[in-house]
Structures are given as C-alpha cells and as structure tokens.
C-alpha cells in the first residue's frame with residue numbers, strides 16, 4: 001500500500017491505493033491533534049484553493065495526474081510550481097508532500113477580485 005509522508009511534521013500515512021490525499025492527511029492530523037489545513041475549506045469544489053501541498057518527491061508516480069483546471073488554479077492562486085490541491089488528488093504510490101507555510105499558501109481566488 002502507498003505511503004504518504006507529510007512534512008514538516010514528518011509523519012507517514014499508509015493509505016489504500018486511490019485514497020483521497022486530503023482525507024488521508026486530514027484524518028491523520030486529527031488523530032494527532034493537529035489542525036493541518038485552514039478553516040473554511042470548500043470541500044473539494046475548487047473554490048477555496050486552501051488545501052494545497054507542495055510535492056517534494058514522488059509526484060509523477062505517487063499521485064494521479066492533475067486535471068487541467070487544478071493546474072490552472074494552482075498557478076493562478078500563487079502556490080509554488082508542482083503543488084497540488086489535495087481535495088482532488090488521488091494517491092497512486094509513495095509520495096512526499098510538504099504543507100505550505102503561510103506565504104506559500106495559495107490565495108483564495110476571490111481575495112484579489114478574480115471571479
């Protein structure tokens with residue numbers, strides 16, 4: 001089964017193949033008493049862009065390829081190159097991701113007046 005490593009905390013999560021990346025990280029965070037994502041997420045509707053992570057290793061094989069809309073949003077909202085929105089990312093194999101710090105986290109799309 002694939003392993004998701006989450007930095008900077010360094011914990012590893014063993015997940016079923018095709019697990020949702022957000023669910024895996026959020027569930028493990030809760031189990032550890034950590035709140036890893038900001039409040040007010042849109043629940044996978046691609047409206048908030050606050051669920052992003054920076055892929056450090058294994059993105060090519062560890063995650064299903066991003067939909068064009070996801071790549072567009074990652075770019076438009078200011079995440080570092082190669083970041084993924086966890087709510088629509090599917091785990092396929094081992095992958096290492098890093099939770100972005102405050103300055104790297106994508107802007108909410110409505111924050112700059114864009115529709």
Ligand code: FES
Pocket residue numbers: 041042043044045046047048049050051085086087088
């Ligand atoms: S939870 Fe809103 S875009 Fe992922």
